[in-house]
Amino acid sequence: MVCVxxxxxxxxxxxxxxxxxxxxxxxxxxxxxxxxxxxNSYWGAKYFNTSNYYVAKTLTLSNSIREYMHLKDINEQLAxxxxxxxxxxxxxxxxxxVQAPAAYTPDSVFAxxxxxxxxxxIMTETNRTNNxxxxxxxxxxxxxxxMGVISATGVVGKVRSCSEHYSVVTxxxxxxxxxxxxxxxxGEIGPARWQSKDPETISLMDISRYKKVLKGDSAVTxxxxxxxxxxxxxxxxxxxxxxxxQTFYDIDLKVATDFRSLSYVYVVQNRLQTEQDxxxxxxxxxxx
Amino acid sequence: xxLREIIQYSxxxxxxxxxxxxxxxxxxxxxxxxxxxxxxxIVLLPxxxxxxxxxxxxxxxxxxxxxxxxxxxxxxxxxxLIAYLRPFWxxxxxxxxxxxxxxxxxxxxxxxxxxLAYLIPxxxxxxxxLFLIEMxxxxxxxxxxxxxVASTLFTTLLIVLIxxxxxx
Numbered sequence: 001m002v003c004v005x006x007x008x009x010x011x012x013x014x015x016x017x018x019x020x021x022x023x024x025x026x027x028x029x030x031x032x033x034x035x036x037x038x039x040n041s042y043w044g045a046k047y048f049n050t051s052n053y054y055v056a057k058t059l060t061l062s063n064s065i066r067e068y069m070h071l072k073d074i075n076e077q078l079a080x081x082x083x084x085x086x087x088x089x090x091x092x093x094x095x096x097x098v099q100a101p102a103a104y105t106p107d108s109v110f111a112x113x114x115x116x117x118x119x120x121x122i123m124t125e126t127n128r129t130n131n132x133x134x135x136x137x138x139x140x141x142x143x144x145x146x147m148g149v150i151s152a153t154g155v156v157g158k159v160r161s162c163s164e165h166y167s168v169v170t171x172x173x174x175x176x177x178x179x180x181x182x183x184x185x186x187g188e189i190g191p192a193r194w195q196s197k198d199p200e201t202i203s204l205m206d207i208s209r210y211k212k213v214l215k216g217d218s219a220v221t222x223x224x225x226x227x228x229x230x231x232x233x234x235x236x237x238x239x240x241x242x243x244x245x246q247t248f249y250d251i252d253l254k255v256a257t258d259f260r261s262l263s264y265v266y267v268v269q270n271r272l273q274t275e276q277d278x279x280x281x282x283x284x285x286x287x288x
Numbered sequence: 289x290x291l292r293e294i295i296q297y298s299x300x301x302x303x304x305x306x307x308x309x310x311x312x313x314x315x316x317x318x319x320x321x322x323x324x325x326x327x328x329x330i331v332l333l334p335x336x337x338x339x340x341x342x343x344x345x346x347x348x349x350x351x352x353x354x355x356x357x358x359x360x361x362x363x364x365x366x367x368x369l370i371a372y373l374r375p376f377w378x379x380x381x382x383x384x385x386x387x388x389x390x391x392x393x394x395x396x397x398x399x400x401x402x403x404l405a406y407l408i409p410x411x412x413x414x415x416x417x418l419f420l421i422e423m424x425x426x427x428x429x430x431x432x433x434x435x436x437v438a439s440t441l442f443t444t445l446l447i448v449l450i451x452x453x454x455x456x
Contacts, residue, residue: 020340021340021343024344025343025368025371028368029365032347033361033365035354035360035364036421
């Protein structure tokens, strides 16, 4: 009996020593899978992940390499963040007592934040790649570069530079100028940009082809605008095209403003702009 | 294995880890091609390395990667598996080749064909385990398979490239 059990022990030991690698392998695999199932356990969550001090330090270094490799993506993200911020600004700006709760009393300063300065157009052009207008009010009348310019019929452009009595306005008929526009009926938002061809036509971009766009729909400045008050006419939908390889519509808008006959314009001054900017400044700094 | 070789292999091992953690962690080609070059640290060790040590090293490597990838256990499981399979795979290769001499796994010794024939199956197994464990539901199987194939190619390509530029 003793002999048998001794023999059995010997066999067992031999089995283990012969297959120790396999056993070790199985043990390690079991351990691994146990870790996978336990990854939410206390010590797993506390030490063995990227919040670990040394791991995080290493990854910071890795991230600095990554930043160089992904500057483009990061820029894009920042642009999206900006867009979100602008949206937030617009929401702050929104003064709509109809939608506001009953307890909301609009601040009169806020309600009257937009001030308009009437000005006469003394020079206009429509045939170049980049068109400008000149108006007869300048810094002496309180105009500053960056202010929006609208006409009675629609968007005109943005002040580029000022002298004492004159200002140059970048027209929306400028290859680099984009106006974020919203289609009134479908609610879709996209940038409108001139394609340097017909001065009566401007393209609305980035509207998904899977959305419904009606011909004749009006495009107005969206809430994303910082220079224009929301709801100023940009144009009406003239034609829509879908190219098979594109995910966006090619939409042509008929420009609401007739630049050739433009005579009087309004320069938009947002009196709360600086206040608003100052409000946003700490956020920007915080995010840096 | 001489001391010099041990140091040499350790440095290579370290290089692969650093490369993986600092740079390749953030590299994804077209949403499909991932690169897990740290596998090379295990796969390219000389054939004579002790099996138990190899398993242990595999686990340790996988575990370190897991900590950095926040995937506790997944890389460890995959790496241990190839560390276990490797000696059998080498034996098989030796048998077909008919030599029993000491084998170093380098491009110059195996030739491009032999090198790839050795490398790709192991990497494929590793990546398959990795992605299949990670796959959250079966509906993603096509996507996952594509990832496995693309990543295997990417990893192999990078290992071969690094081999070409090293003097080993």
